Amino acid sequence: MVTHQPIDLYARNITDEKQASVIDGSSSGTEKRYQVLNADYENPNALRKLAGAIKDHTLHHLGTYLAKAEKSLTDRGVHVHFAATDEDARQTILSILRSHEVTRLTKSKSMAAEEIHLNPFLIENGIECLESDLGEFIIQLDGDEPSHIVKPIIHKNRREIARTFLREGIGGDYNDDPETITRRARVHLREKYMLAQAGITGANFVCADTGRLALVTNEGNSRFGMAPVPVHIALVGIEKVIPEEKDLAVFLNLLGRSATGQQLTVYTEFINGPRSPNQPDGPDHMHVVFMDNGRTDVLASNCREILRCIRCGACQNVCPVYRQASGHAYRSTYGGPVGAVLSPLLFGDRFPELADLPKASSLCGACNEVCPVDIPIPDLLLRLRDKAKREAVPSAGAIPMSPFATLATSPSLWRTAMTMSKAMNHLPIEVAPVKPLQEWLGQRTLPEWRGGDFRKWFKNRKN
Numbered sequence: 001m002v003t004h005q006p007i008d009l010y011a012r013n014i015t016d017e018k019q020a021s022v023i024d025g026s027s028s029g030t031e032k033r034y035q036v037l038n039a040d041y042e043n044p045n046a047l048r049k050l051a052g053a054i055k056d057h058t059l060h061h062l063g064t065y066l067a068k069a070e071k072s073l074t075d076r077g078v079h080v081h082f083a084a085t086d087e088d089a090r091q092t093i094l095s096i097l098r099s100h101e102v103t104r105l106t107k108s109k110s111m112a113a114e115e116i117h118l119n120p121f122l123i124e125n126g127i128e129c130l131e132s133d134l135g136e137f138i139i140q141l142d143g144d145e146p147s148h149i150v151k152p153i154i155h156k157n158r159r160e161i162a163r164t165f166l167r168e169g170i171g172g173d174y175n176d177d178p179e180t181i182t183r184r185a186r187v188h189l190r191e192k193y194m195l196a197q198a199g200i201t202g203a204n205f206v207c208a209d210t211g212r213l214a215l216v217t218n219e220g221n222s223r224f225g226m227a228p229v230p231v232h233i234a235l236v237g238i239e240k241v242i243p244e245e246k247d248l249a250v251f252l253n254l255l256g257r258s259a260t261g262q263q264l265t266v267y268t269e270f271i272n273g274p275r276s277p278n279q280p281d282g283p284d285h286m287h288v289v290f291m292d293n294g295r296t297d298v299l300a301s302n303c304r305e306i307l308r309c310i311r312c313g314a315c316q317n318v319c320p321v322y323r324q325a326s327g328h329a330y331r332s333t334y335g336g337p338v339g340a341v342l343s344p345l346l347f348g349d350r351f352p353e354l355a356d357l358p359k360a361s362s363l364c365g366a367c368n369e370v371c372p373v374d375i376p377i378p379d380l381l382l383r384l385r386d387k388a389k390r391e392a393v394p395s396a397g398a399i400p401m402s403p404f405a406t407l408a409t410s411p412s413l414w415r416t417a418m419t420m421s422k423a424m425n426h427l428p429i430e431v432a433p434v435k436p437l438q439e440w441l442g443q444r445t446l447p448e449w450r451g452g453d454f455r456k457w458f459k460n461r462k463n
């Protein structure tokens with residue numbers, strides 16, 4: 001569940017079982033990515049640079065490409081809507097569903113829908129909304145929230161899932177065999193697909209030149225969800241637009257390899273619009289809701305590069321902080337390095353509450369190295385740290401650094417401190433001069449002080 005604790009406190013209290021699940025799931029994804037990318041491309045870094053340049057160009061001309069996408073979609077018979085806020089997006093989708101008298105629907109995995117808490121909203125308004133992605137389905141059964149962009153139940157193991165299925169009466173007796181769990185979920189969901197009156201999806205990319213939506217999954221649940229229903233709604237962040245269909249050759253090759261170590265996801269769908277007269281199945285009505293919800297504010301900031309993100313989760317997989325804390329520690333829809341940048345920006349009114357997230361990083365740079373669109377995440381984290389300092393936003397657990405700055409810029413004070421530093425080995429934490437320093441020391445085990453020896457050695461050293 002999403003916490004209200006700072007990341008360090010949450011990580012300290014995380015169970016060994018959950019931490020093991022997160023570490024195993026994230027590290028395996030990172031290893032697969034390296035193997036596949038380096039085996040298939042002589043210079044994968046050049047491909048990353050190209051993808052980043054395409055996204056950067058798109059963001060600089062986003063208004064133009066959104067207008068072009070709207071026209072292309074409309075020409076294909078798609079109804080296009082624009083939502084400025086999360087509430088606008090929710091109300092737009094509810095209005096569409098009510099206009100088609102929809103009371104039951106299935107939904108495929110969508111981080112945009114998680115971002116605006118669409119499911120509980122629709123359920124509160126009398127619409128049965130069932131997640132069809134296996135991970136999201138389990139999250140929904142448990143009343144939980146995703147902790148990873150691609151692997152929403154990375155924090156759970158098969159035993160926990162089996163207990164959930166037993167509790168919900170899905171499939172009979174307790175069985176934690178992954179294949180059995182999957183088969184039981186499939187049987188349960190197949191009937192729901194046929195009873196649904198609408199399907200909601202996201203979109204990985206929207207091609208401005210043709211109006212086609214590209215949607216990638218590994219379970220085929222979005223295809224099942226769209227086939228029998230008369231209405232399809234796609235909720236899409238405005239940053240998902242790309243200039244031309246040919247750009248998919250770059251992004252799809254990077255997305256699968258970066259997200260799950262696959263050359264291509266199992267199901268890659270190109271959605272052309274509502275069902276044509278010669279098609280036996282598919283929705284008769286299609287709606288695309290382009291959602292802003294703070295994205296134009298991010299675009300106007302000095303961290304606009306974060307909008308290049310294609311939601312692959314590679315930065316989460318490689319991040320040492322994420323592995324220790326899990327996605328729930330980030331107190332927002334988006335966890336890991338991308339969330340540490342995106343969440344404080346996207347939810348601007350919550351910036352004081354989320355301003356500590358950019359500090360939850362060692363700035364090792366691994367997130368930038370694995371990002372398929374070359375987002376300079378460490379640089380963005382530093383910019384947000386600077387923003388918090390300029391706006392005087394307090395940070396839980398932080399200690400004032402101005403005394404250290406004074407000490408470090410005064411040679412005489414520094415020499416005195418180093419000479420006396422060994423005394424710190426024998427002083428209890430309680431005698432620290434300020435309370436924040438006491439709290440900081442109380443959460444850390446420091447090595448013994450060894451100051452002063454270098455100066456003695458250097459003074460007595462003969463030339």
